[in-house]
Amino acid sequence: MNLKLKLLIPSFLLLLLIYLYFIIFNNGANYTYAYINIQKDLFFFLNNKLSQYPNLQFNLTQLGDVIIFFPFLSIFIIYAPKVWDALLISAIISLIVSATLKKLFAVPRPAAIFNNDSFSIIGKTLTGHTSLPSGHSIATFIVITIVLYAFMPKKHKKLWYIFMLLLGLIIAFSRVGVGAHYPLDVIIGSTIGYIVTIIGIKISNVVNLFSCIKNKKNYPIFMLVLAVWSFFIIKKIIDLNLPIFYISLLALVVTLYLITSTYVKKTN
Structure with a gap:
């Protein structure tokens, strides 16, 4: 940009x-x-x-x-x-x-x-x-x-x-x-x-x-951050149960899955 x-x-x-x-x-x-x-x-x-x-x-x-x-x-x-x-x-x-x-x-x-x-x-x-x-x-x-x-x-x-x-x-x-x-x-x-x-x-x-x-070696750190992040959104869902929270959580879960998959493939 x-x-x-x-x-x-x-x-x-x-x-x-x-x-x-x-x-x-x-x-x-x-x-x-x-x-x-x-x-x-x-x-x-x-x-x-x-x-x-x-x-x-x-x-x-x-x-x-x-x-x-x-x-x-x-x-x-x-x-x-x-x-x-x-x-x-x-x-x-x-x-x-x-x-x-x-x-x-x-x-x-x-x-x-x-x-x-x-x-x-x-x-x-x-x-x-x-x-x-x-x-x-x-x-x-x-x-x-x-x-x-x-x-x-x-x-x-x-x-x-x-x-x-x-x-x-x-x-x-x-x-x-x-x-x-x-x-x-x-x-x-x-x-x-x-x-x-x-x-x-x-x-x-x-x-x-x-x-x-950019460094894929740091992906485990990102995976941990995303997991903790997801926990906080889940807590918001428990407290307020708003649709927007579910969409936000879905975005995190998808990213967490892709990062995990990419890291596993790299290490194998």
């Missing part, structure tokens, strides 16, 4: 526009209050519309958890290890950026501000001051961006780009549907996810931090 940094320009322009919008409609209020107030009506509107499909929203929002979404790419440990090199680098960068910004802005979640009876909450009620940016949206767009550029078709590139962008936003906005985030949390988080992934891909092209993934 040989990408140019100019791909980051639209994302930074979007963040700049959001900042300018915030400045214009701030009206001198406290930044936290202003941030929440300028999107309050949109939050209630989207939450009301999206929460009409609670099962769909609750399943989609699970994809913002790397434990659930990353297994969908686990097969590429075998067939495209460079994808995982970029994926892991991007994930590490995103953890640092997300944790830093959440602590810096300390924006309270919707459930910490609004009457909980005034909007729909699906799943766990989150009341911390960690709303901005949406970590689930960042994680979602790490996967979306990796897939977007790793499997870019030679034809109909614009359609592919639009499809992947819409898919990512549908997943990301489930965070509004379940009442966990404001719309701008999601938009900013998605944009950050895209940015850190482009940077992660660029870094992986220069420095092979996870070159060990």
Whole structure:
């Protein structure tokens, strides 16, 4: 994936526009209050519309958890290890950026501000001051961006780009549907996810931090990791029993089988 940094320009322009919008409609209020107030009506509107499909929203929002979404790419440990090199680098960068910004802005979640009876909450009620940016949206767009550029078709590139962008936003906005985030949390988080992934891909092209993934001698380690990973997903199935967990588990099991088969053939 040989990408140019100019791909980051639209994302930074979007963040700049959001900042300018915030400045214009701030009206001198406290930044936290202003941030929440300028999107309050949109939050209630989207939450009301999206929460009409609670099962769909609750399943989609699970994809913002790397434990659930990353297994969908686990097969590429075998067939495209460079994808995982970029994926892991991007994930590490995103953890640092997300944790830093959440602590810096300390924006309270919707459930910490609004009457909980005034909007729909699906799943766990989150009341911390960690709303901005949406970590689930960042994680979602790490996967979306990796897939977007790793499997870019030679034809109909614009359609592919639009499809992947819409898919990512549908997943990301489930965070509004379940009442966990404001719309701008999601938009900013998605944009950050895209940015850190482009940077992660660029870094992986220069420095092979996870070159060990290519070495089949390390497959027993991957087999152990995938087995432990599967255990955690099984635990989630026991706790919540959501269809998306079964699909994620299936992806891991298939990868585990293929890695085991490849390793056995190599050693025989």
